[in-house]
Amino acid sequence: MMVMPRKRRKPVAEINVVPYIDVMLVLLIIFMVTAPLITQGVKVDLPKASAEALSEDSKPPLVASVDAEGNYYLNQNTNPDQPISAQEVATLVAAQLQVEPDTPVMVNGDGAVSYNHIVQLMALLQKAGVPSVGLMTDSSEQ
Template identity: 40%
Template sequence: MAISSHDAFSASGGGRRRRRRGGRRGALSEINVTPLVDVMLVLLIVFMISAPLLTVGVPVELPKTEAGSMQDQSEPLTVSIRADGSLFVQEEPVAFAGLSPRLRAMAGDTTKPIYVRADGRASYSAVAQVMAALSTSGFSSINLITDTGGPSSGGTPASDKPAG
């Protein structure tokens, strides 16, 4: 039995072409994602630019640590300590004597977390006094805010130690 060049498996379909019903094209069911990607990239750029501007307005240089970031909560109470020792609750300056009463009035209850943002050049005694005042006022959730990317607490490899 000989096989001809016009069998059923050839590209030409045996010399006859089949037409779809009515000769119409089928409906295009694909989604064009190019506009979606363009909009998402614009939104990403806008949020990347605006995110650093949404932090609390008291400028302090946070110390660097290796600790990771915490889960964000809605509008936490923030105490900021500048390098010169001046105190701020949220963005308003406050005297050390008025720190506890103002925080108690703002928090309502003492279970709300308090975030302490201290400048890296602020004295240890100023930070310790603020944290002690918060603790004696009944606040049990006191958190220190730091910047990430600081030195590791692990031992240094032998190749990094200075020769001597």
């Protein structure tokens, strides 16, 4: 009987990456689940100095106001001193933005008004198509 010599195997210098891929997929899923939970609370550093005024050459802004009783006003309305409904604010702002899309929109709120009224007005403006809203303040310098 003829004996065949056994072939000697050469050592293989490869890394098995399958376990690493499994770990990376698990980490990816964990980060995808936890990322929205982390971004819900936003850290805000409020400015300690007064804000700069709008430049003179910029377009006059649309100013949506809320008084202490929660009534809405719009400076582009035919009678700006007359309170209007939330739907009228949304309609008038949307119409103005269709005519001039780059018109700045500002929110002017009474100091005694509830924060809820300001947030509702900002949400209303967002639904009307406003890309960004500025908040008006009084100068802190005396």
